[in-house]
Amino acid sequence: MALPSIIFASNNLHKANEIRAVLADLLSIQTLKEAGILIEIPEPHDTLEANASEKSGVINKLSGKNCFSEDSGLEVEALQGEPGVKSARYADNEPHYKNNIDKLLQKIKAVTDRTARFRTVISLQLDGQEYFFEGVCNGRITYTEKGEEGFGYDPVFIPDGASKTFAEMGMDEKNIYSHRKKATEKLVTFLKDYYDKN
Ligand code: ITT
Secondary structure, three states: OOOOOEEEOOOOHHHHHHHHHHHOOOOOEEEOOOOOOOOOOOOOOOOHHHHHHHHHHHHHHHHOOOEEEEEEEEEEHHHOOOEHHHHHHOOOOOOOHHHHHHHHHHHOOOOOOOEEEEEEEEEEEEOOEEEEEEEEEEEEEOOOOOOOOOOOOHHHEEEOOOOOOHHHOOHHHHHHHOHHHHHHHHHHHHHHHHHHHO
């Protein structure tokens, strides 16, 4: 049975494209723009879970429809998990990928332990209940930027098991390792099971 289409409560097209590459024809998603919802959703909380919940909750109330959101962050061991939930606005009040990378590389320039991980938390609002799904990708931070693909911190992150940055990979290769892919697969498995039973 085909799964019902669902709103992805995000304004980030990179995220939507990566998720669509994982979903293929299993599930179709509508971004906020495609659903005709033109708002910036606040992310005021100090955990990925709470921010994901804020985004899906706002859109669920506004649209009256099932939806899901995700909040993601880069957690660097030598910085005790920074930038984490602040990943989008690490350097400035406005999101700026290049400034964020510059600040990160500067902060850990003398650090030899470059261990880091990306973490994604999906919040799903489905028929009046909320469900969470997590995906983690372990890896390390490079000393310089490499590659042009992807977004955010992709030019300075090498996932475990690879020898190049996410930004040197196409989307399908990034999705072999990606935090977002792992969380999305859990979402799909859950939805298939849910609609089989309901
Ligand atoms: P939403 O509309 O979905 O909120 P956003 O870009 O504001 O989109 P987040 O609040 O989740 O998304 O911010 C996460 C930040 O973490 C994002 O701006 C990037 O800087 C970084 N990030 C998240 N996932 C990433 C990935 O796969 N590769 C590189 N950087 C990533």
